[in-house]
Amino acid sequence: RFLLEEDLDTVKGEVTGILDRLKRERTKFDYEIRDLMEVLPLMTERDAPVVKAVAQGIMAIFDREPDYVISPGTYDQKHIARIGHIYDCIAYGPGILDLAHRPDEWVGIADMVESAKVMAIGLNVLLRGTAAG
Structure with missing residues (x-):
């Protein structure tokens, strides 16, 4: 995992640099890297309609601004954007x-x-233009 601002090739270079150094320093150390899946970090713009709508819901229910984070790992939002080309989407839900x-x-x-x-408030905002039910 790496930051949104980081370049994938740079990150790969840092990892292989460490492994190459270990290979030089440890005679019994060897490695092979094979990419099984590459999914780039993703964050929807804060002014996107869905982001603003869910933010209104968070404010209404929790009385605070949302935390904007890039979630660790791979989840549906990344696939929806990458394969479906729907970029204004977010991952939101309960839990730690x-x-x-x-x-x-x-x-x-x-x-x-x-x-x-x-989510109900967010849908109301997106579909009706208001947080009120």
């Missing part, structure tokens, strides 16, 4: 981000309900 898709992941019922309310 660091536990997402881990063996001990869990989500509280109240968190799920609040998240559903945020």
Whole structure:
């Protein structure tokens, strides 16, 4: 995983540089790298309609501005943008981000309900132009 601002080839060069150094320094060390999947980091613009709509929902339910993060790992948003060419999409939902898709992941019922309310408000904003029901 790497930052949105980083270039993929630069990151790969840093990794192979470390491995090449280890190969020179340790006689029994060898390595081979094979790309199985490359998915670039992605972040939808903050002024995109879906971002602004969900932000309104977060403000209405949690009384605070949203945290804008690039989620670790690979998830549907990246595939929707890369394959479907729908770039104004986000990944949003309940739970603790660091536990997402881990063996001990869990989500509280109240968190799920609040998240559903945020998404309902976001849909209202997108479809009707208002957060009011």
